[in-house]
Amino acid sequence: MDVFWVVYMAAIGAVLGSFYNVVGMRTPISEPFTTGRSHCPHCQRRLSGLDLIPVVSWLLLRGKCRTCGRAISPVYPLTEAVTAFLFAYSYYVFGFSAELAAALIFVSLLVIITVSDLYYYVIPDRVLIFFAVPVAAVRLVIAPLDPWWLAIAGAVIGFSLLYILAVISNGGMGGGDIKLYAVIGPVLGVTGTLLSLFFAALIGLTVSLVFLGRKMTRKTAVPFGPFIACGALIAYFWGEQFLVFYLETFLYSRL
Ligand SMILES: [Zn+2]
Structure with missing residues (x-):
């Protein structure tokens, strides 16, 4: 078990978790997830790169939109954190197999x-x-x-x-x-x-x-x-x- 790869897998998991959130939210309503930038569901402001860092952005913004101050669902950072953990844990358990x-x-x-x-x-x-x-x-x-x-x-x-x-x-x-x-x-x-x-x-x-x-x-x-x-x-x-x-x-x- 290599610590570097555990951290690496966690990072990949966090980024993919962010993407899975979008897939999970857009697929049922047939909204394409490959086009259209992420935006605040309340004020429609487009999110910049700084708002899109998995888990970190939500914590820094204390769960509120930078512009309108409305709450951002904790489901986003939770999905990212859980996916990060599960990816790292999968590698921890199975290694490269x-x-x-x-x-x-x-x-x-x-x-x-x-x-x-x-x-x-x-x-x-x-x-x-x-x-x-x-x-x-x-x-x-x-x-x-x-x-x-x-x-x-x-x-x-x-x-x-x-x-x-x-x-x-x-x-x-x-x-x-x-x-x-x-x-x-x-x-x-x-x-x-x-x-x-x-x-x-x-x-x-x-x-x-x-x-x-x-x-x-x-x-x-x-x-x-x-x-x-x-x-x-x-x-x-x-x-x-x-x-x-x-x-x-x-x-x-x-x-
Ligand atoms: Zn907003």
């Missing part, structure tokens, strides 16, 4: 759909289709699971379980969540897919109870994508350790 490619693609997908789901309650099909290609390349050729078909089994099981959940919850779970599993299932494999659902449900329930409890009715729309993203990342990076810890603590100790 084939699995690093899988990790970076996986992180990128999850960051983008989280932004879209938070802002618009939508996981765009176009993002999923775009990522389906590199995910297939990674899991079928570059960094296959052992055995390789666990990738396909993960997609089938994730998709099916979410489909059943959607039918049971009568629309509480969106179509985007179901399709998302067809793309993240191959990265996670079977065990990872099941663990990610477990973590997603746990986090979703906790957050709903703590933050939404008072004002929640049955009709309150809760974007489930961010919970799936958190669950998927925990399962991907720490799922194995969790299983070992769990089995050792609760099963083997009783034997």
Whole structure:
């Protein structure tokens, strides 16, 4: 592990995180993200280079627009910081290996759909289709699971379980969540897919109870994508350790 490369990956992650924010916010409303400079959503002032340094600009401006003084959503610096951390952590865990490619693609997908789901309650099909290609390349050729078909089994099981959940919850779970599993299932494999659902449900329930409890009715729309993203990342990076810890603590100790 080389400190230089950890810092380098964090910097790349911060810059890409800034870009993923734009992709996540513009794709659902079909606004092209390759044209049009970033601007303040309140006063429309175009942002200069100084306003576009990931995380740093937001902190220096104390979360307010330089011109109109209106609040800038903390989702921007959070997305940048989280992507920076996850890129650096991916390198820390996998080094320069084939699995690093899988990790970076996986992180990128999850960051983008989280932004879209938070802002618009939508996981765009176009993002999923775009990522389906590199995910297939990674899991079928570059960094296959052992055995390789666990990738396909993960997609089938994730998709099916979410489909059943959607039918049971009568629309509480969106179509985007179901399709998302067809793309993240191959990265996670079977065990990872099941663990990610477990973590997603746990986090979703906790957050709903703590933050939404008072004002929640049955009709309150809760974007489930961010919970799936958190669950998927925990399962991907720490799922194995969790299983070992769990089995050792609760099963083997009783034997
Ligand atoms: Zn402004």
